[in-house]
Amino acid sequence: MDINRKTAYLVLVDVESKKAYSNLALNHQMVINKPNAPGFVRELVYGVLENKLTLDYYIDLLVKDGVKSLKTPELIILRMGVYQIAHMGSVPEYAAVNESVVLAKRYCHSKASLVNGVLREYINKKIQLRLPARGEDEVRYLSIKYSYAPWIVEMWLDHYDIDFVEKLLAAGNETPPMTIRLNWLRVMKPDLIKNLQERGFTVEQGSLCQNALHVKGNNLLDSDMYKLGLFTPQDESSMLVAEKLNPKQGDLVLDVCAAPGGKTTAIAERMNNTGRIIASDVYKRKLELIEKEAERLGIRNIETRSWDATRVDSSLLQKADRVLVDAPCSGLGVVRRKPEIKYKEYSMEMERLPKKQLAILSASSSYVKPGGTLLYSTCTVNPEENEEVVEAFLRKNPSFEKKEKLLLLPQVDGTDGFFICVMKRSESLI
Numbered sequence: 001m002d003i004n005r006k007t008a009y010l011v012l013v014d015v016e017s018k019k020a021y022s023n024l025a026l027n028h029q030m031v032i033n034k035p036n037a038p039g040f041v042r043e044l045v046y047g048v049l050e051n052k053l054t055l056d057y058y059i060d061l062l063v064k065d066g067v068k069s070l071k072t073p074e075l076i077i078l079r080m081g082v083y084q085i086a087h088m089g090s091v092p093e094y095a096a097v098n099e100s101v102v103l104a105k106r107y108c109h110s111k112a113s114l115v116n117g118v119l120r121e122y123i124n125k126k127i128q129l130r131l132p133a134r135g136e137d138e139v140r141y142l143s144i145k146y147s148y149a150p151w152i153v154e155m156w157l158d159h160y161d162i163d164f165v166e167k168l169l170a171a172g173n174e175t176p177p178m179t180i181r182l183n184w185l186r187v188m189k190p191d192l193i194k195n196l197q198e199r200g201f202t203v204e205q206g207s208l209c210q211n212a213l214h215v216k217g218n219n220l221l222d223s224d225m226y227k228l229g230l231f232t233p234q235d236e237s238s239m240l241v242a243e244k245l246n247p248k249q250g251d252l253v254l255d256v257c258a259a260p261g262g263k264t265t266a267i268a269e270r271m272n273n274t275g276r277i278i279a280s281d282v283y284k285r286k287l288e289l290i291e292k293e294a295e296r297l298g299i300r301n302i303e304t305r306s307w308d309a310t311r312v313d314s315s316l317l318q319k320a321d322r323v324l325v326d327a328p329c330s331g332l333g334v335v336r337r338k339p340e341i342k343y344k345e346y347s348m349e350m351e352r353l354p355k356k357q358l359a360i361l362s363a364s365s366s367y368v369k370p371g372g373t374l375l376y377s378t379c380t381v382n383p384e385e386n387e388e389v390v391e392a393f394l395r396k397n398p399s400f401e402k403k404e405k406l407l408l409l410p411q412v413d414g415t416d417g418f419f420i421c422v423m424k425r426s427e428s429l430i
């Protein structure tokens with residue numbers, strides 16, 4: 001059996017059945033199975049995840065009792081087969097069919113002939129197969145064409161015009177660039193660039209942040225440069241948070257939703273290991289991630305603690321120069337990296353998020369000293385979690401003033417979808 005397709009299959013089962021995060025499941029199965037073509041595995045896994053609803057739509061047209069009659073193993077094998085035929089030009093059609101049948105014989109033996117039949121029929125009919133008519137139901141059409149849960153399409157259409165929504169949906173299916181944040185504490189930019197180029201990586205300056213580099217090449221995170229803490233993988237939108245917070249040497253900074261610490265460590269690097277950063281998260285077990293990263297990067301000014309940010313710690317009232325609220329959110333801005341987010345069901349949790357975000361922002365604002373900075377950010381494109389939370393906060397807290405508001409978009413900025421709002425507390429408290 002082809003180890004690459006087997007690995008992809010096992011990742012997709014973990015994501016579908018165990019609700020695993022795609023990046024973690026992929027890393028896990030890569031380590032166990034050691035596929036000889038990791039690029040192929042990644043392309044197949046992310047291709048199937050990104051196009052899941054579109055693939056299911058076509059499979060549904062070809063299976064007698066519809067896609068709902070299929071169990072997870074045969075459904076995943078069919079998705080993989082159709083994806084290879086439709087999108088992977090390097091895979092001959094016969095190989096996509098034969099290898100899918102081999103997988104079916106191993107993981108759902110009685111369905112091997114169904115897999116064979118459906119894939120052969122797909123090859124024969126693919127030119128005639130059509131998406132549902134746009135005019136009849138635009139939400140359904142967009143949901144299937146771009147493969148997003150219908151409620152996400154509907155929500156975006158409620159807030160934005162159709163052209164914007166279609167570009168946003170399409171950009172969420174693009175492969176994001178590999179961007180790294182160079183660690184000023186450990187390396188100078190020209191030296192890191194030279195080091196990367198000598199090892200065969202292609203390097204380009206980032207477009208938004210001075211310390212951002214776009215890198216092309218394989219196994220970057222296995223390199224000694226990574227282990228030595230010369231850089232951290234991070235999207236430029238996240239790097240921009242530390243830049244906009246603009247911490248000064250010697251500041252007291254509170255990062256109240258800090259794990260796994262991507263922004264905490266970016267802030268620490270800017271502060272050149274001076275001052276004090278209190279990085280808290282409600283989940284104690286996640287604090288270890290921040291501590292490990294700080295150690296890798298040679299950072300010594302971070303203290304971690306578990307704290308529920310909806311509660312006020314009276315010992316810190318008006319003490320902080322800067323407070324960062326990088327709030328828990330729906331994550332709709334990072335679907336390029338975590339395509340499984342596109343299929344989340346609309347839930348009560350989604351409905352409760354803006355309330356929770358406002359509670360965290362309100363409690364955390366009390367730590368900002370007069371004249372200090374409060375920054376609210378999310379990795380989502382949803383006005384209810386972004387602008388509306390900030391506006392509700394500002395209405396109730398006249399001592400804060402909005403200084404800058406940014407909505408970064410994959411189709412415009414090439415970054416993840418990201419919201420940043422910088423607020424200042426007045427010198428004399430109202």
Ligand SMILES: C[S@@+](CC[C@H](N)C(=O)[O-])C[C@H]1O[C@@H](n2cnc3c(N)ncnc32)[C@H](O)[C@@H]1O
Nearest residue numbers: 257258259260261262263281282308309326328
């Ligand atoms: C968007 S993530 C933060 C990412 C982080 N700032 C970074 O850059 O790596 C949101 C974090 O908020 C935490 N969180 C959720 N509810 C919280 C609460 N009530 N108090 C504090 N942290 C909370 C989650 O555990 C999660 O780690």
